[in-house]
Amino acid sequence: MTLGDGPDERALVRKIAWRTLPLILLSYFVAFVDRANISFAAATMNADLGFSEAVYGIGASAFFIGYALFEVPSNLALARFGARRWLARIMLTWGLISAATAFIQGPWQFYIMRFALGVAEAGFYPGVIIYVSSWFPGGHRAWAVSRFFIALPLAFIAMGALAAPLLALDGWLGLHGWQWLLIAEGLPSVLLAVVLLLALPDRPETASWLSEAERTWLTAALSAEAASAGIASHSLLRALLHPVVLTLGFANALNFLAINALTFSAPKLLARDTGLDVTGVGHIVSAGGVAIALALLVVGLLAGKTVTRTLATYAGLMLAASGGMALLWLGGTAVTSIGGYILFVGTAQTAGMLPLVVLSRLVAPQDRAAGLAMANTIAQCGAFCGPLIWGFAATATGSYNLGVALLLPFALASAVTALLVRRASVRPA
Numbered sequence: 001m002t003l004g005d006g007p008d009e010r011a012l013v014r015k016i017a018w019r020t021l022p023l024i025l026l027s028y029f030v031a032f033v034d035r036a037n038i039s040f041a042a043a044t045m046n047a048d049l050g051f052s053e054a055v056y057g058i059g060a061s062a063f064f065i066g067y068a069l070f071e072v073p074s075n076l077a078l079a080r081f082g083a084r085r086w087l088a089r090i091m092l093t094w095g096l097i098s099a100a101t102a103f104i105q106g107p108w109q110f111y112i113m114r115f116a117l118g119v120a121e122a123g124f125y126p127g128v129i130i131y132v133s134s135w136f137p138g139g140h141r142a143w144a145v146s147r148f149f150i151a152l153p154l155a156f157i158a159m160g161a162l163a164a165p166l167l168a169l170d171g172w173l174g175l176h177g178w179q180w181l182l183i184a185e186g187l188p189s190v191l192l193a194v195v196l197l198l199a200l201p202d203r204p205e206t207a208s209w210l211s212e213a214e215r216t217w218l219t220a221a222l223s224a225e226a227a228s229a230g231i232a233s234h235s236l237l238r239a240l241l242h243p244v245v246l247t248l249g250f251a252n253a254l255n256f257l258a259i260n261a262l263t264f265s266a267p268k269l270l271a272r273d274t275g276l277d278v279t280g281v282g283h284i285v286s287a288g289g290v291a292i293a294l295a296l297l298v299v300g301l302l303a304g305k306t307v308t309r310t311l312a313t314y315a316g317l318m319l320a321a322s323g324g325m326a327l328l329w330l331g332g333t334a335v336t337s338i339g340g341y342i343l344f345v346g347t348a349q350t351a352g353m354l355p356l357v358v359l360s361r362l363v364a365p366q367d368r369a370a371g372l373a374m375a376n377t378i379a380q381c382g383a384f385c386g387p388l389i390w391g392f393a394a395t396a397t398g399s400y401n402l403g404v405a406l407l408l409p410f411a412l413a414s415a416v417t418a419l420l421v422r423r424a425s426v427r428p429a
Contacts, residue, residue, distance in 0.1 A: 057391015
């Protein structure tokens, strides 16, 4: 569509996408690998280091304490230093810490390194949403986010494919297989940080590959959206405590609680129910990645035109995720466990990207760093609780069934919360 004498809107959006999203996609890919590779390392790491399920749950959750505590400060720093520089800094530090985790020797070192990894990665996802918001008008933002979010299923596929050969290096150069897994999947982030710093374009005003007409139209479109934003607090405290920011953060916290509880124990859960070895379980995790990719393609078409439509899509995905969790809880067979896992992962992980997309359209640009960071901080509190609840339930009962049963109401409540926000007639951008 051409607007007046201006550029073709769709062509311009795709031009921007090709210039910005591949690097963002690659960055998010290694971020998720470095965050979740501990789930594949856990089986042998726990045995080698004598970790119980409770110790592992505390360590997995410690990541989210650091992440939540430093989310807002990190995003405020991003607003000050610029997205390109700050995102590169985030990647450099998390890559080094992820690789260094391979050399832990006890529970407290595990807790400290996972906490440090959370501190290092804090602000990454909301920072990326802020960056995308400075390039893509609101009507195209869910599409853009769904395109770089494809890194998530790619990470699932890669982890499923790489885990077995890396773990098979056990004993090489005197290191365990789980140590090689953490090292090999951590160091690429360090290299990518340099690429990001050199190649990621900063903002439209300085992009030489945009024509003057394209730059003028894009700046006008983003300015018009900013003027019509539903939340313009002109106050840091109000941006942090706005009811919509808090409510959507809470909805995603309920989702992340369920996601992280299952993600960090999925390989062990699936091995128990299917009798498969690490290679077979890796194939199932990879299939979950394919399910996320398919869901993202659908959501990219369904969501994004309006705020209310995006919230309805989120609620529908969470209801489907609840169904997947019910299969995991009630089935008890290989077929129901695999089916339930793939349904849950495909829908819940896809839903997780939408609340910040909604807020990026409701929060004025000057408040986005604080508002989006606050919403994601709340979400990470849920992410912290998930592995902790799961670990203690598994340790206390010797079974994963109670953990799944406890998670199901949280997924349902997340869907209901999104519907309540939608019913409150949140004003579209």
